[in-house]
Amino acid sequence: MSPAASEAVGEHQVYEVHFARGREIRYISHLDMMRLWERMLRRAGLPVAYSGGFNPRPKLAFAAPLPVGVLATDEVAEFTLEAAVPRPSGRDAPSTEVGALGPFGWLRAGSSAARPPVWTGVGAHSSAPASAQADARRPQTPIGADLGRGSSSTDAGEVLERLLLQAPRGLSVISVEIVPSDRPALQARLREAHYAVRLWDGGAADLNERVQALLASEHLPITVEREGKVIERDLRPLILDASVEEGPLLRLRLRQDPQATGRPVEVLQALGLGPLAAEITRTALVLVLA
Amino acid sequence: MAGPISSKALDRILPRVEKPARYTGGEWNSIAKPWEDVRLRLALAFPEIYEIGMSNLGLAILYDAVNQCPDMLCERVFAPWPDMAAVLRAAGMPLYALESRRPLAEFDILGFSLGYELNLTTALAMLDLAGLPLRAEGRDDTMPLVIAGGTACFNPEPFADFFDLLVIGDGEESLPELCALYADFLQESGARSQEPEARREFRGEILAGGGRPWAGGRELRRRFLRRAAKLPGVYVPEFYRARYGADGRFLALEPIEPEAPERVQTRVVRPLPPPPTRPIVPYLEPVHDRAVVEIRRGCGQGCRFCQAGMIYRPVRERPVDEIVRAAEAIIAKTGYDELGLLSLSSCDYRQIEALLARLLERFAGKVAISLPSLRVDSFSLKLAEMVQERRRSGLTFAPEAGTQRLRNAINKRVTEENLFEVAEAAFSRHWQRLKLYFMIGLPTETDEDVDGITALGRRVLNIGRQHHGKRTRVGISVSTFVPKPHTPFQWSPLADDETLRWRQGILREGLRKPGIELSWHDPRMTYLEAMLARGDRRLAPVIERAYRLGAVFDAWDEHFRWPAWQRALEECGVNGDDFARRERALDEVLPWDFVDTGVRRAHLEREYRRALARQITPDCFQSCSFCGVSEVHDVACGE
16 A cells, blocks of 8 residues: 555545546647546546636646647546545445456456556556557557456545546556655656557658667658747657567657657658658656656 | 657647637547547537637537537647647647647547637638648648638628538537538548548548558548538538629629529527536636526527627527526535526516525535526626625626617617616625726717716716725726627628727727726727628638738737737738628618528518617517517527
């Protein structure tokens, strides 16, 4: 059990949630995603805490905005609830309504006591074919390992169940856990983002060579447009690794931290591939604990 | 290409367009029924972009009403922005409905919501993108029945040629009735005798230009229209012939089929059924991003320029309990944190204080309540204060005219004292920003009346400055009066360009002051609206031609193409001024006279005369003005 879980009921409690984004909602923007979550939480009857100040905002934050069009298999967000959610007595099995959702019924992940201190998400998802065929709504992951542990002693399981009932098509809530409320913000802890890029029309014949050349280069100056200004920047230090698999499927490990963000579209551009020639899935976000 | 458009095909085109989520559907509470489980499929088409269409309560009501019928399905389609339209055309992909992603041509009925004259070319663009001929006579029995409803249909004549039929008035009962009638007809006539799968393939072939058993024929269609014409509120344009005099004057609209009634009575739903409680929650931010409950339909104020105030009589109010229950359900099922109480004049809802008290108690700070359309009086301000605990946006009032004389003429029963009192009260509390709506070009208006707007604006600014100094903001939005059918001003002309320009100049000069923000509409757009609003069938070729010349999204500054309209008018030999600017004689037959709203023409005439004499007429609830509606519907208004 995480330390925060033992705090008295009535205290604000922070929850970390993992979710996947499928085809149905791939085209919504980050702001749309925020609204989606705010409303989902309210429908679920989960009292989200608001920030103080002149313009109170719900305490809901994402590790990294998801670009329009990009699919995802393991995104991370956290939200603060005004009070712990009590687990209703006599309801330790999934409700019939949850059961009706079929594949989600068993996804009752609770505490993450078994997880390593540095949560990478890679272990859970990198083995899954996070390509265009992978149905993000049903992560083919060993989440079942969490089943039956923890959820009966914390309210995270109840939060998860309620969210599952209120999630729109295309949003799969994978897990919910209570985390210490004094933990640094997700965005500050973010280090890397992993992508699986499925190239349409076979990509380029010499894709492997291009990727090797990319990795062998010392600098990769590219010009990008930001807020109407054309700026030049070096893409190379943002690419931590790149490889090609059958498909063809391009796997990218890009730097993403408070200082810099590697964008898969820019890597495609550097490889001489059009941004429309690929389907991009973010497979993992790598966060450090502190 | 038959059947749904694959998500793979969409994924190839959507990354190329702005805001692709406009075209993907799948929102919370949207309803995607299995295609083969129903006997009637309706696509509701809204000729504006998604963000505007999803803020339209009428569309939400009809979507709910038809989907409540277990044997029917109702889907949505919005106008694709020009970038998407171009991409669809380039990909050879037809316009599709959001829920099933099936091409519009596969539906049984395609129903347009026409609320505004400037959406007409956009509606044509949608038909075109669906691969359907624009004119009813050009569509054969293999194609969907194409219908329309909405406020603009109270004068359907300018666009009647494009539709098989129009449903005039409240749609929540008439549309399901019409759908059921058509479903029965399809079954009886044998169009439904084939297996659904075979039928779909058959339709697909038709679209691909293949086999055409019924191709070219409209016999089935006409047989159905005969039945439909007998349904109250339904108007079948091809069963009527318009007659014009030698001087070009419209003389009469004559039924040429026995089923066609001489006058079409508009539908009135009474009492209002419980409001829909599972509205779709869009992912994209719509114009109004909130839960909505319509608390009252119709308005008894009797403003003489206001079409909605005349055509949606009698006033119908929902009981407080029903509203509170609906609000609870909607909030629970959507997760919204704002609730809009909708009506033409919310403060006129007779139990408004009790209602607000109940809602505020129920939602205790969790849900903000908004009250659009505030009256200019201190009671309104009191209500605004009750609800604006959490969010203090600006306040908006509509004095409409600058002098008492002119306000009396338009029957806007508001005094200067009312306005100053409200301004004082608002500024002395928390508001720093007020917005005022005015019109210019009103019947009987003089320069002096426009000077009056300037004077009021400055005075309100000064009141604000005593409280907030230079932070005070007064927004003054000036629109141009457009004479609308079924109002006491339906005979009046749109003011001429020179007068309008001169009077805009007066405002620009008089209101050039820090703290005052002046805005107005494009006079060309206003002209177009006026022309289309009071037009007749001779405008259909103009609309079609303007569309072919590139006119679309006419209500958008960046798309409005006046030259296309100008050329279309020239080519068709139509004088737009004849519709927009000509003052009609009181004894003239008007193209929309056959639409019977229950308000007698004699009442409109009387009100017009009273306007010229600057006589005010009290609110319906103070004293009945005998407009005719209460006799037609056998009601005491407001019950």
